[in-house]
Amino acid sequence: MKRASLLQRGWVIVPILVALVITALLLLAFKVSPVEGFGAMIRGAFGDMSKTLSVTAFWVPMTLAAVGLVVSFTAGLWNIGVEGQIVMGAIAASWLALKLDVPRGLLIPLEMLAAMAAGAIWAGIVAVLKTRGKVHEIFGGLAFNNLAIIFTNYLISGPWQPPEGGTFRGTSPFPDKALLPLLGDSRLSPISVVMVIVAVVGVxxxxxxxxxxxxxxxxxxxxxxxxxxxxxxxxxxxxxxxxCGALAGLGGAVRVTSWFDSLRQSISGGIGYLALLVVMLSAFRVAIVPFVSFFFSAVLNGSITLQLRTQLHSALGGILTGVMVLLVLLFGDIRTLRILPGQRRKKAVPDE
Amino acid sequence: MQLQIKGIRKYFGDVKANDGISLTLQPGKIYGLLGENGAGKSTLMKVLSGYHKPDSGEITLGKEGVRFDSPAEALASGIGMIYQDPLDVPSMRILDNYLLGRDRKVLLDRAEALQELRQTARRVGFEVDPQAFIDTLTLGERQQLELLRLLAMGAEVLILDEPTTGISGEQKEELFDSIRKLATVEGKTVILVSHKLAEVQELCHHVFVLRKGKLVGEAEIPCLTEDLVRLMFEDVPPRTARVPHVRQEKALELQEVGIDGERLQVSGLSFDVQSGEVFGLAGLEGSGQRLLLQACAGLIHPSQGRIFLNGRDVTRFHFHRMRSQGVAYLPAGRLEEGLVAGLSLTEHIALATMDREFLIDWKRYVEETQRRIDRYQIVGQPETLVDELSGGNQQRALFALLRSPLQLMLLEHPTRGLDVRSADWIWQLLMQRVEDGAAILFMSADLDELIERSDRIAAFSGGRMSRIVQAQETTAEELGYLIGGER
Known part of the structure; x- marks a missing residue:
């Protein structure tokens, strides 16, 4: 029994190795040495302190959303709408950051609470559509993702556009007291790391x-x-x-109050969808999520350096992670396919 | 072709499902395979039909040794099995189903297949409408279709796994007639897996008895039924004596209840069940009994009339509210509707018995689960996943999940698929509840069970309930008439 489970765990390595090989072949196809390519990626992620902090700062909101997704996946729900829930959290936090004039010690908690509430409500609508309206959460979620993005664009180009005129890029920067305290020059806030730890342990x-x-x-x-x-x-x-929506919304608040300093057009930039991949690669286990999420963050941030060094587009990082998730899902299935139909449902005692 | 099985072994973990079984089967004969639940009947037949691979042992067909990697390979060699639930595609036409897995060409020759289907049907004596959809057929008709398909594909050895569960008496006669014809006229080998002794006596020429994975005896039919029972169980299980516990209080009362089902309308239900009473519902599958049970459980709401529980109007109560009033509902599908595959026994006990607690005291629930495992004689550990349990143990687990005290128990086929001994044991458990004052309303396809276990019985036929008869005064024959819709 123990040997079998060890073997099963060992299987996880295989798709990761295969994904690395495929990416290496891709690098070779563009006449870049894989050693140099992967080296650039690693240096890009951990080359110096500021890069490592940047990887960590990117990791925080993605992990918050992923931890939330573990909850909804456990209940058998495909919360594709997590992306929109991040955006709504960012909008709610931005609203308070721009409009509310209270001391920092009060403003920041309020921003976070408002973001959680907004994400939860956005998710709650999708949930009620599912339970009462028989709208599958995938379709409801997708629709509400689009609505959230449209709403952001409206706010940026309309009521919240900077006084110097709309640029379609973002609002004016928030006042300092509305931003999370950052570590040195980085975009990482220690408070946000605490949030992640609380979320992981809590869930x-x-x-x-x-x-x-x-x-x-x-x-x-x-x-x-x-x-x-x-x-x-x-x-x-x-x-x-x-x-799930509340945690995603909190991730959105972290995005606007530490990674950025204002509400931007693509405020989430797809970290909700990335979080879905993270959870799948973690086999829906919350204890593994932070590590897989950190790996994703490192690869994606490292690819930016890769682009600078080798002129290869930074989408390569996306390809690497995408291929990996596909392979994990595929290999997971192959393992079940290899088993004969009769053996699939193992029984301690045969059925009569 | 002579079929020989030599020293078949099949272990599942530590359980020896088949522990060196050898049988020789001659063409033209009908064999019965008897044994209680867990004796290894199904496993042996699944090995024979290519569904399981044996750990050791060999199968010889004619003079050649054979080895199957799949049921399709077994069928290509001439061994076909009809499962309890026929493997067909419900929303397709009969003809298309018949063609499935049969024609290996790209283009289907419907005309030829149609003729072949009709011919085979005539040969065996079945009537089929090739254009009908599968989901309009009864279980018995689907079985007939499956049999035709196996025959057309050249099956020489036919295995029937509990074929009479859930089919009507008339269909049973048709099936038995055709099996006799196939064996005596066409020289097929037929194996009937069953735990119904009467059927084996009626149909078979020879019977094998399995116990704990071993062949413990065989006999030419006719033989004494007591001998077979002794072989199956080592000792004859005594039947628990039936003591009535009926109290003069109405536990459940229905007034002019009507229910709109998806395919069936039930109307005019007015009767009551007393505390401590066992009320049996007879009838063919889909005649309205299940709708009645679901309505009493609050799973569906009646379209008219009123339902009272201990004098309280519960017509509009939702299932969870009924549950908190002491109503239990046991569905027929154990893993589909009753248990959650992938959760352990402890997790089930916690789910079923927890109140408004926030944190789960796992230690307490593991202890409670161990108590219930002992009490309900479940073969498993607290951390065993329910889908790893055998069917009989899953049934026990369902009973272990019931809360106390209970006012009303609504049961669908409480002992379906269980052998005499396990069934008797389940009823002993149920009677303890009845003694404590619970009322039982249950449906069953087994007339003997209904007569033996109930105080009163009513039959359903096409959505209508018959008159109510006293179990002690009725006979299987009378129930048969009532099930058929006659007065």
């Missing part, structure tokens, strides 16, 4: 030790049986999506 404990976590698990595995065992599918669906 881990919720899923492991609370009645609600168990209900979500049952709901995700078999909604019909879960219902007969007393789980209210509607209530838990809404709450799971709202918790």
């Amino acid at each position: 881990f404990l919720i899923l492991r030790g609370t009645a609600w976590g168990l209900k979500l698990k049952a709901l995700g595995k078999n909604p019909d049986s879960a219902f007969l065992l007393g789980v209210s599918s509607e209530r838990e669906t809404i709450l799971a999506l709202m918790l």
Whole structure:
């Protein structure tokens, strides 16, 4: 039994290696030595302190969203709308940052709370559409992602455009007291790292030790049986999506108050979708999420240096991570495909 | 062709499902394969039909040794199996299903297949409408279709796994007639897997009995039924005596209840069930019994009439509210509707019994689960995933999840697929609840079970409930008439 599980874990390495080989071949095709290419990537991510801090700063919001997604995935929900929930969180935080004049010690917590509320509400609408309107959360989520982006563009070019005139790029910078305190010259705020730790530990404990976590698990595995065992599918669906939305919204607030200093056009820049990939690569386990997320962040930030050094487009990092996720999902399936249909459901005692 | 099985072994972990079984089967004969739940019948047949690979042992067909990697390979060699749930595509026409997996050419020759299907059907004595859709057919008709398909593909050995579960008496007669014809006239080898002794006595020429993965005996039919029972169980299980516990209080009362199902309308239901009473519902699958149980559970709401629980109007109560009032509902599909595959027994016990707690005290629930495992004799550990349990143990797990005290238990086929001993044991558990004052409303396809276990019985036919009969005064024959819709 132990050997089997060791072998199973070992399998995770295979798709990662294959993805590296494919990327190496791609580099060779563009006449770049893979050693040089990957070296540039690593130097780009960890070459000096400021780069490492930048990787960490990028990691924070993505991890917050990914941790939230573990909750919704546990309940069997595909929260594609996480991207829009990040954007709405960013908008809510920006609103307070631009309009509210209170001391820093009050303003920042309010920004964070408002962002969580906005993300939760945005997710809650998708959830209610699902439970009451029979709209699948994937379609609802996609629609609300677009709405969130359209809303951002409207705010930037309309009511919140800088006094010197709209540039379509962003609002004016927030006052200093509205920004999270940063570490030196970096874009990383120590407070935001604390948020990640609290979120990871919190979600881990919720899923492991609370009645609600168990209900979500049952709901995700078999909604019909879960219902007969007393789980209210509607209530838990809404709450799971709202918790995910709240964490995603918090990620959005971190984006505008530390990574940027204003509300920008592409405020999320797809970290919601990246977070989905992170969770899949983590096999939906919250304890693994921070590490996989950090790896993603390193690859994506490292690719920017790769571009400078080798003239290769930084999309290469995206290709590497994308191929990796595809391969993990594919290899995961191959493992089940290799098993004969009769053996797929292993039984301790044969069924009669 | 003579079929020989030599020393088949198949282990699942530590469980020896088949522990060196050898059988010889002659063409033209019908064999019965008997054994209680977990004896290894299904496993042996799945090995024979290519669904499982044996750990050791060999199969000889005629003079050649054969090895199958899939059911399709077994069928190509002439061994075909009809499963309890026929493997067909519900939304397709009969003819298309028949063509599936049959024609290896790119273009389908429908006209030829149609003729072939009709011919085979005539040969066996079935009537089929090739243009009908599968989902309009009864289970029995789907079984007939599957049999035709296997025959057309050249099956010489036919394995039928519990074929009479869920089909009507008439269909059973048709099936048995055609099996007899296939064996005696066409020289096929037929294996009937069953735990119904009467059927084996009626149909088979020879019977093998398995116990704990081993062949423990065989006999020519006819033989004494007691002998077979002794072989199956080592000792004859005594039936628990039926003591009535009916109290003069109405636990459940229905007044002119009507229910609109997707395919069926039920109307005019007025009756009551007393505390401590066992009320049985007979009828063919899909005649309205299930709708009644679901309506009483609050899973669907009646379109008219009122439902009372202990005198309280619960007509509009939702399932979870009914649950908190002491109503339990046990669905027929264990892993589909009752248990959550991928969750452990402890997680199930926690889910089913927790109140408004926030944190879960796992230690307490593991202890509670161990208590229930002992009490309900489940073969498993607290951390065992329910999908790793055998069917019989899953059934026990469902009962282990019930809360106490209970006012009303609504059961769908509480002992379906269980052998006599396990079924008797389940009923002992149920009777403890009844003694405590719970009322039971249950549906079953087994007339003997209904008569033996109920206080009163009613039958459903096409959405209408028959008159109510006293179980002690009725006979299987009378119930048969009521199920058929006769007065």
